[in-house]
Amino acid sequence: MRVRKGLIVLFLLPASLLYFFFFLLPAIQALQYSFYEWSGFGEEKTFVGFANYAEIFQDKLFWLSFRNTMFILLVGGVVVFTVAFLMTIALNSGIKGKKLFRSLIFLPNIIATIALTTLWAYIYNPTFGLIKNIAEALGLEKLSNFIWTAPDKVFWSVLVAIIWIQVGYYLVLLMAGVDKIPKEFYEAAEIEGANQIQKFFIVTVPLIWDVLSIAIVLYSIGALKIFEFPYAFYGQSVPSQLYTIGIYLYIMGFGKRYPIYRLGYATAIGVMLLLSVVIIFVILRTLLKRDVLEY
């Protein structure tokens, strides 16, 4: 038995060491750096205590970034899972070409982000964009004159694009769960007189709860650290309306186009992001905790 334990430790050791040196140790060091003013160019750092954190609490752009991130998490999350569920129901209703539709909906996930942002920038273009042209062709003057990427609307327009991408991914996850449910459960529900909505809430949701929980946790983590799409959407420089915590961290720490090299402050933002992930993860674990139904 002792040999077995030793073997287990031996097998776990390489991965544990890698995890420690390449994740845990840098994470601990990051916490340390967040108490310094540091450009990252040399070893010279100035200890500033909690000054970076105090600055974060007064930083309007950080809170704007935080708010945007929360909108992507909450509003985006609700819409993504609602649409993904509706599509799951539609695709499982016996329509032909289920696999084709599923592949098409998943397609955005295998396309490079930069190509997707270019596509959406064209769709929204206020002069020659796709929506503009379609609306003009249909004689919808108000819609054709709507400027989707105006500063007060661009966040929501980008959120629509993000939802469009994410739906495919979570649709595949949910469908994988739904496909595992034996047909007899639905037949039994039908015999009992359940309609589509009742079957969904009484049969589908409880039986894929484990898949759904994982999907929600994955989406939440992804939403909290979202970066690529809003960053790439503007090509040159991101307007503050599209800042997320990840983007703001990058701008402050890595300079983007301008030489802002506040690595200590950026690390403090990273610590705040980590805290947000932990808090939201704990909340989700509590809310989503249920006994798994085995079938």
Added chain:
Amino acid sequence: MKRMRFLVVLLVAFSLIFTACQAEVEEPGETDSEDEQVVLEYWSMWNVSEPQALAIQAWIEAFEAENPNIKINATWNGRENQTKLRSALAGGTKVDFMDQDADQVAGGLMAEGLGYPLNDFLQQDALDYDGTVADTFVPGVIDLHKMGDDYYLFPYVYNTWQFWTNMDVLADVGITEDPQTWEEFLGMAQQIQDAGYSVLAAEGSEFSYNFPYFAYIVERLKGPGFLLAAVEDETGEAWNDPAFLQAAEMTRELWDRGFIPADTVGYVWPAGQMTLATGDSTMEMCGSWLPTELRDTAGEDFNWGGLRFPAVEGGEGDINDLTAWLLSFMIMEDSEHPKEVFEFLKFTQTQANAQLMADEALVGVTRKDISWAEAIKDGEEAAANANVALLPNDGIQAFYPEYQETVLTPAYNAFFTLEISPEEFIQTMVEDTADYWASK
């Protein structure tokens, strides 16, 4: 056997001691003898297939052929060069020289004291010019990013900031003279509009393209450095100077009179410049890279011209004060071969080599007496005749990048895209400037 082992150990020990001693006596800068091979590490802001990179590769090959004892290893990092370099330096990587936008280096590596001073080097005789290396530069360029009395940057690409214009439209409308004053500029814009053309292309929230309107107007009203001084005023009150409100109102007038089309608020770069390439607008204020960037879309026969930003009557600035967006080399402070690196830099600044860059990459260059590409001829003329070379955004992005990103950009974007009035913009600047400095 024992004796054999002892001999081997002794031999290894001697070799180690010998190597260590040799490394000890080798001083930095003493490796430049004719016979010894010197390897220079160059980290570049270009991607390997870009025309500028191809020109630099040609320079390197020619230089290595002339100097067989020097080899240059280029690492093509792209635009995030400085950021990548920071991580590499922290990891102990040795780099001899690098390049990047001059503003970015000035606010980054140079501000951190990681540049090698070029003062003495610049006084060397030029390779093919009757004067020093410093004399080979277009006037004003080499001094632009001076830190105190010291020179650290060696600029090689010169982008001029002007109105890049479809000259066929101006000819069609009957405009033959460049507007000299703001009033004349507005008159010209009205004439273009009355003839049925859209006047100005702009990008919606692209601060770096839009802020130069405001920066240029302030410079024309009050001269260089006035805007930077307002940024440096920790009370924020300097923003209450009437010149700033006037500049904001003059910028807004371009929208109010329809010279900038209403759709522009929603343009995502490069939507604005594409309207210029497709003939749907007449001009865009931008760096002189624009005609080259739009070459494939606009076509090689597109009739480009560059108008200088007009003067404001009664103002202190002049139409020949020109914003210069430079790309520069910098020798790293801890390079062991600064002399060899400068030999290479000096080599790039010969007439033939500067012309090669101008021809291959279709960009402006910093060397005097070089013929720029036809599309940017007006840039060449503007650079040659400039009274003063101005720092982009009056130096804010080089010296106060964080202020620019966190205070100025959000407020100016809101102003430029019509979310707030000129008065609200100025008020925001007063308050946010004071808050920014209070947080430091």
